[in-house]
Amino acid sequence: MPEQPLQIKTPRSRAEDRERVNSAKVLDAALTLFAQRGYHGTSLQDVAKLLRIRTPSLYNHMDSKQAVLAAIIVETTEAVWSDYVDAVDGIDGADQNTKKLRAAVAAYAFRHARHPREAIIVNRDVSALEEPHHAAVMSMRRKHEAAIRQIIIDGSDAGEFEVENPLLTSFGLLEMCVSIARWYRADRGLTAEEVSAEYAELALRLVGARQKNRRSRA
Amino acid sequence: MPEQPLQIKTPRSRAEDRERVNSAKVLDAALTLFAQRGYHGTSLQDVAKLLRIRTPSLYNHMDSKQAVLAAIIVETTEAVWSDYVDAVDGIDGADQNTKKLRAAVAAYAFRHARHPREAIIVNRDVSALEEPHHAAVMSMRRKHEAAIRQIIIDGSDAGEFEVENPLLTSFGLLEMCVSIARWYRADRGLTAEEVSAEYAELALRLVGARQKNRRSRA
DNA sequence: CCTACCGATCGGTAGG
């Protein structure tokens, strides 16, 4: 085997080159960088550098920088709503608001643990999203917030919860879940399921729910 | 009085021009725009336009865009720590951790209600802050978080609180307060004091504090 | 406070 002292980089064939990057990898790189530095704080040069290609090559895998942002935010927001609908679906009967709130918060928390980059971008860069996507996303977010708030109100009316101010409580409760995206890492002991369950219990504490399954205080 | 049909704008004297803008107004405009669009999403042209001057004129009132960001974030972060120290100062005796947590959370919440723009910028754009400011700010923030967490741990050990996971609880609790900056406006019914007091009570619920002053449940 | 201007970088296109 001859030495190749002058050859710094291993050359790649055209075929290998063509396969090194795809749209999923561009999305992944954008997720990492947008989450770290924000949409406006990330240049396409940064994304290209992370993928070890030149900026124009990105356009083989995306339409525009804005389209990548839109895909991240719109899909995540739709998934949050879909998670919510699935979580509360079919819950009825006694203590239904307690069960609904636990399920809805657990689902919301779970998504933030499993998809922290997407969650950070949705919360930080939604203002960078152009119309009509921006209006659609804001509307969907408000729908989710209103649904959570309605559970709190219904539970209050039904005597399941004891809440001073549903608006204030609902905002605090939702933002509490967002915090997960800022510190949770899958490789540090707790599973996403454990974190979600714990935040769901914290939510029930916030609304003053009767804590049937908890040991009573001294 | 002669007509002046060709004169669109009222001319200002040199003296008036010189007084229209000052560093406080530049800071205020930057606060508004950075909070809305983020640091990287705001150009100095945007700031100048809001103040009805040209971009180079800004430099009579600031050193650089980065210096304005640094002033906002460093001063706010120092004020948060100072608020905390003042809030818990001298609290001792029975139920001291309950009192400390209530005071510390109320102070933190109050600042977010009173200075929402600063709070949003600190939370969103700290990653845009250059060294050595960035490291200093992160260190100060960690110190505040650790102090809050220690109250939770001490209160748990003392039997004042009942907490499953202090780390998770402290992050959720702090982020809950940050939510205030996103929705609270002084002109919509609630005073900053009322909101702060309410969030302090929510924090005590989160840590499972004994609720002496609350009516008991049925 | 302004006009005139700087080099650097931005997102994106042409063409292979």
Add this chain to the structure above:
DNA sequence: CCTACCGATCGGTAGG
């Protein structure tokens, strides 16, 4: 996948 290149805009300076 690349090189070469585009107009627009960026933060900032010179000089008055």
